Amino acid sequence: MHFNVVVLPGDGVGPEIYSESKRILAKLKELYSLDVDFFEAEAGDSALAKYGEALPKSTIEIISKSDIILKGPVGESAMDVVVRLRQMYDMYANIRPAKSLPNVNSLYSNVDLLIVRENTEDLYKGFEFITSPGNAVAMKIITEYASKRIANVALNYAKVRRGKVTAVHKANVMRITDGLFAKSCREVLKGKVNYEEMYVDAAAANLVRKPSYFDVIVTTNVYGDILSDEASQIAGSLGIAPSANIGDNKSMFEPVHGAAFDIAGKGIVNPTAFLLSVSLMLQRMGEISKEEKYLSAASSLENAIRKVYSDGKRLTPDIGGSSNLSEIVTEIFSKII
Amino acid sequence: MHFNVVVLPGDGVGPEIYSESKRILAKLKELYSLDVDFFEAEAGDSALAKYGEALPKSTIEIISKSDIILKGPVGESAMDVVVRLRQMYDMYANIRPAKSLPNVNSLYSNVDLLIVRENTEDLYKGFEFITSPGNAVAMKIITEYASKRIANVALNYAKVRRGKVTAVHKANVMRITDGLFAKSCREVLKGKVNYEEMYVDAAAANLVRKPSYFDVIVTTNVYGDILSDEASQIAGSLGIAPSANIGDNKSMFEPVHGAAFDIAGKGIVNPTAFLLSVSLMLQRMGEISKEEKYLSAASSLENAIRKVYSDGKRLTPDIGGSSNLSEIVTEIFSKII
Ligand SMILES: CC(C)[C@H](C(=O)O)[C@@H](O)C(=O)O
């Protein structure tokens, strides 16, 4: 099966990460005979400055003809790029693994949990108004349809993981909206996995207390945004966290971190989150095509990254190393087999 | 100045904590000639079972004649007790210190931050509807009035602390509601303290990465709920975290932890969060009355608790000790001078 991938290098450190990563994409393509074509397009703060739109029409055109988006970090216009794309193409499942890497200084080692975040509704719908001067209201939208759909995604992940799902909500306060989310999760998940529910404040505390308690967490958009950043940091660093936005027709893969303008252009940024996102992309290609080679390429890349981290000799400054972007990419490149 | 305090012992471990703590309240009252009367009233799951209402009319009557509420944990009916009381008496500032205690196993020592949570609006207003089968909407209400009011509370705390306030919001997505909150904070705080803003997801990560970065955090109701549980756990344990709900006419003091039905009646619960809440209550009495004796009593109690923790000999099982409720209370009692 053939895949067209649009790459949005993004802002800040995005372009240098992509430019260095190209050789890794090329090696994987060749080694595993991947049937993938890459196209570049502009999006983000720099596109906004140039075209007056963070997501220019030309970019949308390229995206609409592609299967997959591989996105670098974007700056202040992130909302207009990432939230818009998620909704425009109904990429309803935001998948955020929080998994420890060797030699990354962290509060816990061996964190391995997965946050499945509903990606299309909640306050992210953007229905907001000033009702009178000084008074604002936003709508939190929760539907049974989207809640059951995301619960099913969690179910599928739990089956190939440790079989446990924690549905996180605050139905003791938001009885109707979070109540509907909770009920939908219960209907889909109870009896099929080791299922439990937890209030979001307790979940935020328990992630700190005992992250190994969790396997798959399924939750609404806003809670998922907050808990996934917390969980990434608990697993080590936000700088190494990848993510996937999965839809039935299109998917988007992106690092969780931002544009990091302060270190942009210095060639010292950590490409791990982007490259792990590439690995998630290859996995998704494997799921869609049912072709082994994509899954093999995904594992090869993830294993190469893990090896570089267990060696610990070519790590970037953000995690205490002294190598630069190009050096760690070279090292990962050499370990791809 | 005279204070009438209604005590709501609550559910689960609440009654035993209060019953043991009475001797501490009595000692402080005598030692510092505090002009305080305590009244008991029922609220929570047990009240619901008995009277059909978690907050019975008789309790509301007693509360309406009192100045201060001292509340134990309540069970599943917490929302109908605590959120209702906060709104009914406009107790608009939820104050949540996250401060390390000696000998409490925690990810960081020397955490000392304060979360100032807006306590009356946001999704906690409870404006929620099913708009059609399977479709729910809740209103997130943000006003300039409440936002500026809470920003002023943060300002006052920052002045007597380390002079730094971080306003936490997600105005890149909720541009109108969180935008209004952010703008209000900026207008009140900028130029008066070391002021900065942070997105809530970044704040959740930074609390894990470097809690010492923060002094005072001011935020909206939902984010404050989540971040304060996270911060308590980072400072050591949710089981030792106190909180204050401050209004212009009434205030309520309560432990952050819940009713812990699993250990209720066993006499092994940790009373620290409740007793630290008593200390916050005495501080508030000092602020209102401008009488030194209340502040002295507050310090005396807090110091007694800290001494018991640095001795480390009479700690409860939840934090690795082997003493019971009565033993730690006796120890704290003996150190009140
Ligand atoms: C940039 C922002 C709009 C986005 C979000 O809140 O979803 C980001 O924080 C994320 O989690 O991907």
Ligand SMILES: CC(C)[C@H](C(=O)O)[C@@H](O)C(=O)O
């Ligand atoms: C019990 C619940 C309604 C309450 C809240 O969410 O405010 C609690 O979690 C708290 O933080 O005091």
